[in-house]
Every structure is written in structure tokens, then in C-alpha cells.
Amino acid sequence: MSDPAPGAAENVPAGPGVPLASARGRWIVLATVLGSTMALLDSTVVNVALPRIGEDLDADLAVLQWTANAYLVTLAGLILVGGALGDRYGRRRIFVLGVVWFAAGSLLCGIAPNAGILIAARALQGIGGALLTPGSLALIQGSIAPGDRARAVGLWSGFGGVGAAVGPFLGGWLVDGPGWRWVFLLNVPVAALCVPVALRHVPESRDPQAHGRFDVLGAFLGAAALALLTYALIEARSGSPLVIASAVGGVLLSAAFVYVERHRADPMVPFDIFASRLFTAVNLVTLCVYAAFGGFFFLVVLQLQVVSGYSALAAGAALLPTTALMLLLSARSGALGERIGPRIPLTVGPLLCAAGMLLMLRVGPAASYVQDVLPALLVMGMGMVTLVAPLTATVLSSVDPGRAGLASGINNAAARAAGLLAVAALPLLAGMGPDAYREPAEFDAAFGRAMLWCAGVLLLGAAVAWATVRTPAPGAACHPQCHTYCATTSPPLEPPRTAEP
Missing domain, CATH: 1.20.1250.20 (MFS general substrate transporter like domains)
Known part of the structure; x- marks a missing residue:
């Protein structure tokens, strides 16, 4: 160039x-x-x-x-x-x-x-x-x-x-x-x-309308609450006073974050945006599905290497079908969501992902990639294809157009927070000890329990979607950044609306 x-x-x-x-x-x-x-x-x-x-x-x-x-x-x-x-x-x-x-x-x-x-x-x-x-x-x-x-x-x-x-x-x-x-x-x-x-x-x-006042206190409270809750979940097995203090501190800081954001003139997260029932519903679905995704992708590469004996290269290559499906089919999924509305994609997508995670129960010692790993990842990938683009389009259409960038940012941050809390909590819930990843048999058993937890959270997300998500106002189009979206940790961000010269 x-x-x-x-x-x-x-x-x-x-x-x-x-x-x-x-x-x-x-x-x-x-x-x-x-x-x-x-x-x-x-x-x-x-x-x-x-x-x-x-x-x-x-x-x-x-x-x-x-x-x-x-x-x-x-x-x-x-x-x-x-x-x-x-x-x-x-x-x-x-x-x-x-x-x-x-x-x-x-x-x-x-x-x-x-x-x-x-x-x-x-x-x-x-x-x-x-x-x-x-x-x-x-x-x-x-x-x-x-x-x-x-x-x-x-x-x-x-x-x-x-x-x-x-x-x-x-x-x-x-x-x-x-x-x-x-x-x-x-x-x-x-x-x-x-x-x-x-x-x-x-x-x-x-942005010529940006005023330069930043919610530093809100950002600090949010990040500190996440850090303390994460520490409490990861170190919970010790049961030490520090763990208990971290858990209590995380809850208190979370409450303080909500209080500050409700009372600031220019909050980082204006809570009135949740007055939209559809926006609230889709974010609840987001929390469920991205918690499951975060836990899954953290553990699956460990399972393939520790239990199934894959090299790091083979374990990484094994995940290609999931992202390849998203790369190839996200645009079609978005178009389908435009035609039939978000309720069915946001219900069927988590169900398919849950089925994929249950199929991962077949992946153990000396697992065959073609017979055991690939079918699970293909089903998982189809579930992600089904839900990600309609989820993003629904988030953007559930608020006024001028707040689309804010809505997208909140949704993205919620997904990342759900993923990090899942990575912290899932080993605890599955009974993984500190050295589990060094013991193939122990890790394999705990991985199976973890997949059940992930599938359960996805089923909850599907139930929430079916019960609460309805067709938004016209115009919930699949935005260009959804067409070939492949990230597994968060939904895509919407760029801010810029006034044309």
C-alpha cells in the first residue's frame, strides 16, 4: 500500500x-x-x-x-x-x-x-x-x-x-x-x-458531544468487585478468613456499584436502560450462554491435552470447526433471525450448545477425534451460529438507536464478566483439586461434571429466552460485524453512532 x-x-x-x-x-x-x-x-x-x-x-x-x-x-x-x-x-x-x-x-x-x-x-x-x-x-x-x-x-x-x-x-x-x-x-x-x-x-x-466526565468510581467498584468475587471462588477450597472476607467484600462492592450507578449524573452503566424488558431479557440470556462458553473453552483444551493425550497443536486445531462454522454461517443466521424473530434462535441455539457439551462426555482417554470430538464441536458450533448474530441484533434493537453503542458495550462486558466468573467457579463446582490437571483420571471425572453444569446453565438460558424474549420493533438487522463473527468469549461490539459531516 x-x-x-x-x-x-x-x-x-x-x-x-x-x-x-x-x-x-x-x-x-x-x-x-x-x-x-x-x-x-x-x-x-x-x-x-x-x-x-x-x-x-x-x-x-x-x-x-x-x-x-x-x-x-x-x-x-x-x-x-x-x-x-x-x-x-x-x-x-x-x-x-x-x-x-x-x-x-x-x-x-x-x-x-x-x-x-x-x-x-x-x-x-x-x-x-x-x-x-x-x-x-x-x-x-x-x-x-x-x-x-x-x-x-x-x-x-x-x-x-x-x-x-x-x-x-x-x-x-x-x-x-x-x-x-x-x-x-x-x-x-x-x-x-x-x-x-x-x-x-x-x-x-x-464525539463533539462528549463532556469529559468519567465514572472512575463506578469502573473501580465494578472491577474490584469482580476481582474479589473471582478470588473467593478460586480459593474457596481453603476456607480461610481471607476467602470469606473477599466474598463479603465482593458482594458489598457489587451493591455499592449498583448504588453509585443509580445516583450518578453520568454513570458508566445507566440503569434506566434496563427499563427495556427485552434488553434485560437478552442480557440474562447472554449471562447464561457466555458463562457456559467461558467454562467450556477453558476446560476443553485441558481435557484434550491432559486426558486424551493431544499435543497443544492438535488440541488447538481440534477447535477449528466451531469458529469455522461461525465464520461461514453467521450472516445466514442473522438473516434468519430477521425473518423469524429472535425468540426461536435464542432458544434453539443454547439447546444445541448444551447438546454439544453433553456429547463431550464421550471425550476421554485416547478419544477419537472423528468419532468423539468432532461431532460435539460441530453441534456446539451450530448452536453458537444460531444464537450469536440474533442476540446482538436484538440487543441493538431493544433500545433507542442513540444508545445502541452503550447497549452493545454493556452486553459485551456482561458476557466477559460471566465468562470469568464461570472459569473461577466451575472447577470448584466440579470438584477439581489444585493438582487435578496433573492427574488424568481425576481431571476426566471432574470434566464430565463440569460439562453437566455448563449444559444446565445453557438450558436455563434457553428457558429464559423462550419465556421472556419477544420480537423487537422492526429494524433488528444483522449488523455487518455479525456477518463473520468468530469470537467465543463475547458478542460483537457496535461502533458508536457518528454524525455524518
Whole structure:
């Protein structure tokens, strides 16, 4: 690519936006794809590396849980703030800051000498992810010409979908080859390419109505409550006074978060948005399905490696059918949801996912991929295809158009919070001891119990959908970012609505 009009992006003249067909338009898409892919890959490659991380650092199961959850605590707690900061101080500026922050956290993860530093670095990564994730779509919305935005978002989503699909395979290859540290170190050269592209070619954009008042207290209370509850769940077996204090503190901070958000003039989560019964219903379904997904994808790669004897590469490649189905069929699922309404997809999708998890009970020692693993993942993938695009479209159509970005952010944060709490709670509920992942027979038995829990939560989600979800007002279309969406940890974000010049 070459830019026919080099110069500082800050000096791009006002106009109707950058055409996607121009060199600058392609650079904008490239920058957003590079940044968002860093965060998207993190959700797929790290789980594959967990057994090797535990072996190398001589860590117990709690460390593996924290390796996954430290990132999600800060990401879920701050993602709404990240979007607000971009609207006020410049979306490109906050996006670039997030990419640099994420890369620094990744570098620290890659060189971490012990579990404590690795967990702290993962929390730092989550802060970077909260800054860059909302900005990637917002840059397209604020920079690309209005007539080209849907196609640009589709390209962004398509490339991201391919990245998500190959992520587990790439993670497995790195773990079996150069080592698990390269799962994190790979982000550094990607960031080194992304940052100069963004600074040179991406125009700065802001929301002229953003006022600069941020709900720092609400963000702190939300993240702290998640952290304390997560700690209490992971360490619950010890029954120590610290665990009890953490549980009580988490509940109290959760109550304080609700109180603060209800009484602030400019809350991070305005609770009046839940006056929409449909929005509330769909978020309840989101909590159920993404809790099950979070627990499933955390445990399944451990099951394949610890019990079934798969290499990290084979375990990562085994998950390809799920994301491939989402990559290929999400658009058709969204179109179907438009025709028949969301109630049936949001009921049938969780039921199919539950069936897939029950089929995983067949995956044990020396499991055949074709006969045991593949059927479960295909059914699971079809369930995810059925529900994700209609879920997102229903969230966006359940509120006023001007609040679609806020509604999407809340839904995304809720999904991530549900996933991290599931990763914390599921080993406890399934009776996994601290060294279970080192004992194939013990882990296999606990994995079976965990799949029953996940299937039960999905059945609850299906029941909630059938009882509460109704067809929204006309216009619940499948948005471009849903067409090739492949992430398994959260529904897609909606870019903020930007006034056309």
C-alpha cells in the first residue's frame, strides 16, 4: 500500500470521510484489524498454552484460572470506560495507547519468571485490551465515508474472523514449537507494525458531544468487585478468613456499584436502560450462554491435552470447526433471525450448545477425534451460529438507536464478566483439586461434571429466552460485524453512532 497524500493524519481536511477504495481507507482497515486481532487472538491462544504454563512454572490449577481471569477482570471492568475515553480524547489516540499498553503487558507476560508476575502482566494486558477494543470499530465509524462503512466493518470482521479461527491452531503451534512464551511475545511485532500505521494514516476523530466526565468510581467498584468475587471462588477450597472476607467484600462492592450507578449524573452503566424488558431479557440470556462458553473453552483444551493425550497443536486445531462454522454461517443466521424473530434462535441455539457439551462426555482417554470430538464441536458450533448474530441484533434493537453503542458495550462486558466468573467457579463446582490437571483420571471425572453444569446453565438460558424474549420493533438487522463473527468469549461490539459531516 502507498498513501498518495502523505502527512500527519491530524491534518486530514474535513470532508465526507475517507473512501474505502483509497489507499488511506485500506490503511485504516489494516490498522484496526491489526489492533483488534491482538486482543481477539488472546482469547483463543492462551487457553491452549495453559497446561504447558502450569508445567513450566510448577503452578497449580488456581494459577491457570488466574492466567485466564486476570485479563478478563480488567477488560470487563474497563471496556466501557475505554470507549468513553476515545470519544472524548480522540479515538486514534486511545486506540494507539491501548495497543502500546497491550504490547507492553504481552512482553511482560512473555518474560515473566514466575506465576505472580505473569498474573499481574495479564491484568495489565486487560487494561490495554479495554482501551483498544472499542476503538477499533470506532475508528472505522469515525473515519470511513458513510457509504463505505458497512463494507469496511464487514472487512474488519472478516479478517478478525479468520484470525479467531486460526488462533487456537497458531497457539498450539507456538506452544509445541518455540514455547508458550511466544503466545504473548507474538503481540510485540504486531503492535510495532500497527502503531506507525495508525499514527501516519488514521485520521483522529472524537464525539463533539462528549463532556469529559468519567465514572472512575463506578469502573473501580465494578472491577474490584469482580476481582474479589473471582478470588473467593478460586480459593474457596481453603476456607480461610481471607476467602470469606473477599466474598463479603465482593458482594458489598457489587451493591455499592449498583448504588453509585443509580445516583450518578453520568454513570458508566445507566440503569434506566434496563427499563427495556427485552434488553434485560437478552442480557440474562447472554449471562447464561457466555458463562457456559467461558467454562467450556477453558476446560476443553485441558481435557484434550491432559486426558486424551493431544499435543497443544492438535488440541488447538481440534477447535477449528466451531469458529469455522461461525465464520461461514453467521450472516445466514442473522438473516434468519430477521425473518423469524429472535425468540426461536435464542432458544434453539443454547439447546444445541448444551447438546454439544453433553456429547463431550464421550471425550476421554485416547478419544477419537472423528468419532468423539468432532461431532460435539460441530453441534456446539451450530448452536453458537444460531444464537450469536440474533442476540446482538436484538440487543441493538431493544433500545433507542442513540444508545445502541452503550447497549452493545454493556452486553459485551456482561458476557466477559460471566465468562470469568464461570472459569473461577466451575472447577470448584466440579470438584477439581489444585493438582487435578496433573492427574488424568481425576481431571476426566471432574470434566464430565463440569460439562453437566455448563449444559444446565445453557438450558436455563434457553428457558429464559423462550419465556421472556419477544420480537423487537422492526429494524433488528444483522449488523455487518455479525456477518463473520468468530469470537467465543463475547458478542460483537457496535461502533458508536457518528454524525455524518
